[in-house]
Amino acid sequence: MQARAEITRKYAGAYAKASKKDKGRMLDEVCAVTGWSRDNARRRLRAVAKRPPGAGRPEPRTRARKYSYDALKVLQRVWAASGGQCGKYLKVSMPLLLDLLEGRGRARGRH
Incomplete structure (x- = not known):
C-alpha cells in the first residue's frame, strides 16, 4: 500500500501538466505497477494533484446527531x-x- 501511495505522488504532478498522449502513457505505467484500473488510477492521480503539498488524507465529515x-x-x-x-x-x-x-x-x- 505504501508503494502505491509513493507511485501516485510521483506521477501526480507530472500527470496534471502532461498532454493527453502523455497522460495515457502514464496511466498505462501506473496501472501496470499498481494493478489498478485506468479509471481508478486517473481518479487517484487527479485527487493527489489537487491536494496541497504536505496535506494528508482529508478528515471525513461527521454527521450531526439526529436523536439525543x-x-x-x-x-x-x-x-x-x-x-x-x-x-x-x-x-x-x-x-x-x-x-x-x-x-x-x-x-x-x-x-
Whole structure:
C-alpha cells in the first residue's frame, strides 16, 4: 500500500501538466505497477494533484446527531420490544408500543 501511495505522488504532478498522449502513457505505467484500473488510477492521480503539498488524507465529515442519547435509548427499547421490525412497520406501530411500554414502566429504562 505504501508503494502505491509513493507511485501516485510521483506521477501526480507530472500527470496534471502532461498532454493527453502523455497522460495515457502514464496511466498505462501506473496501472501496470499498481494493478489498478485506468479509471481508478486517473481518479487517484487527479485527487493527489489537487491536494496541497504536505496535506494528508482529508478528515471525513461527521454527521450531526439526529436523536439525543436518551431518545436513542427509548427507540432501541421500542425496536427490541417490536421484535426488530423494519422502520416502515415500526413507524406505524410506535404509538401503540410506546403506550404499552410506558404503562409497564419500561420505556424510560426502569425494569
